[in-house]
Amino acid sequence: MVKAIQVGLGFWGFDWTKEVIPQVPTVEMVAYVDANPEAIARVQAELGVPQNKCFLSLEEAARSVEADLVIATLRTEAHYPVVKQALELDFNVIVEKPFASTIAQAKELVALAKARNRILMVSQNYRFQPAPIAAAEMIGAQKFGPINLVSIDFRRHAPSQGYRYWDMPDPLLADMSIHHFDLMRMVLNDNPKRVSCRTWNPAGSPFGHHPTGVATIEFEKGVIVSYRGSWMSNGPATPWAGEWTIDCSEGEIWWTSRDHFMGKAGPDRLQTRERDAQPKQVELAPVEYPDRRGTLAAVAKVIETGSVPARFSSGEDNLYSLALVQATILSAFRDGEWVEIAEVMERV
Numbered sequence: 001m002v003k004a005i006q007v008g009l010g011f012w013g014f015d016w017t018k019e020v021i022p023q024v025p026t027v028e029m030v031a032y033v034d035a036n037p038e039a040i041a042r043v044q045a046e047l048g049v050p051q052n053k054c055f056l057s058l059e060e061a062a063r064s065v066e067a068d069l070v071i072a073t074l075r076t077e078a079h080y081p082v083v084k085q086a087l088e089l090d091f092n093v094i095v096e097k098p099f100a101s102t103i104a105q106a107k108e109l110v111a112l113a114k115a116r117n118r119i120l121m122v123s124q125n126y127r128f129q130p131a132p133i134a135a136a137e138m139i140g141a142q143k144f145g146p147i148n149l150v151s152i153d154f155r156r157h158a159p160s161q162g163y164r165y166w167d168m169p170d171p172l173l174a175d176m177s178i179h180h181f182d183l184m185r186m187v188l189n190d191n192p193k194r195v196s197c198r199t200w201n202p203a204g205s206p207f208g209h210h211p212t213g214v215a216t217i218e219f220e221k222g223v224i225v226s227y228r229g230s231w232m233s234n235g236p237a238t239p240w241a242g243e244w245t246i247d248c249s250e251g252e253i254w255w256t257s258r259d260h261f262m263g264k265a266g267p268d269r270l271q272t273r274e275r276d277a278q279p280k281q282v283e284l285a286p287v288e289y290p291d292r293r294g295t296l297a298a299v300a301k302v303i304e305t306g307s308v309p310a311r312f313s314s315g316e317d318n319l320y321s322l323a324l325v326q327a328t329i330l331s332a333f334r335d336g337e338w339v340e341i342a343e344v345m346e347r348v
């Protein structure tokens, strides 16, 4: 059993406490931390967590309990100070996406984890789903030969769907597209080279910043991805992972994942189509621990066994997903000018 301390019991953090962590049998909770006493009171009242497991700071918890892992489920701006402190206290860490506010902070945390010989994982939960895993395997096996074009669409109408983060800067690129960017890297098994991106705030939108954007992303092996995302779409809502069409020289792979909408969840779907043939639905292998349960079970297993599996979203791996966020934001700021990933990776 991996003993864990959770830090950050807010809206999403409490969902981890209640719905995710109890479903991972290899993790035992030894402490819960939040700087806000109301958040602490909620875990005590709603989940019956005893007072001696609750703390207002990580430092206090570390003095009182023995633990192997910190589960950091805070807003992005709090990731850097809390993860840094957790690593300095010699804990392994799993942190919610986006990893950090800047590449420089993320690099510093990666270096610190290495120096302390600790595991640092970013919870890129969309990786732990049947469709992207199957797509990554098909692309790896070159099922339909080389890729011609990858097209991805993400559509949601935030105002009618219980959205909460109206004033967040870059609500699309930093908060949502990070999932799609990370999946691009996993499915293509490649890293991005350069991007061109435009974003905007549609008329009548309640967002303070840009919820809609389009990007062209060139990968190192030459694949081009055409990405369109919107929180202000009146079209049919896509599943959270978006709708993907991977056009290859001998056929097409179409898939979508995390089909949760208005309280209903549908299964992942993937279909293949040989040129001029009818599409074939592919039966997807279930994932033992899907989604956030998957990231948590994965980090617990790495801590227990010391062996790191394929497609593990370590902090180091995640630098390129974060770089896609930063590069698209920079390109959008420069009116769609091409931005090399190397430029944002080297920024201090």
Ligand SMILES: NC(=O)c1ccc[n+]([C@@H]2O[C@H](COP(=O)([O-])OP(=O)(O)OC[C@H]3O[C@@H](n4cnc5c(N)ncnc54)[C@H](O)[C@@H]3O)[C@@H](O)[C@H]2O)c1
Binding pocket: 007, 008, 009, 010, 011, 012, 013, 014, 033, 034, 035, 036, 039, 056, 057, 058, 073, 074, 075, 076, 078, 082, 096, 097, 098, 125, 175
């Ligand atoms: N993976 C997904 O699909 C998904 C979905 C939604 C949100 N998220 C992510 O979840 C994260 C948390 O979002 P949220 O809505 O729960 O935020 P929130 O603002 O509701 O909660 C953050 C909590 O952290 C606490 N906190 C802040 N600094 C602290 C510190 N130094 N020590 C202890 N406690 C501290 C606050 O008191 C608050 O209770 C974000 O990074 C967001 O991107 C991920």
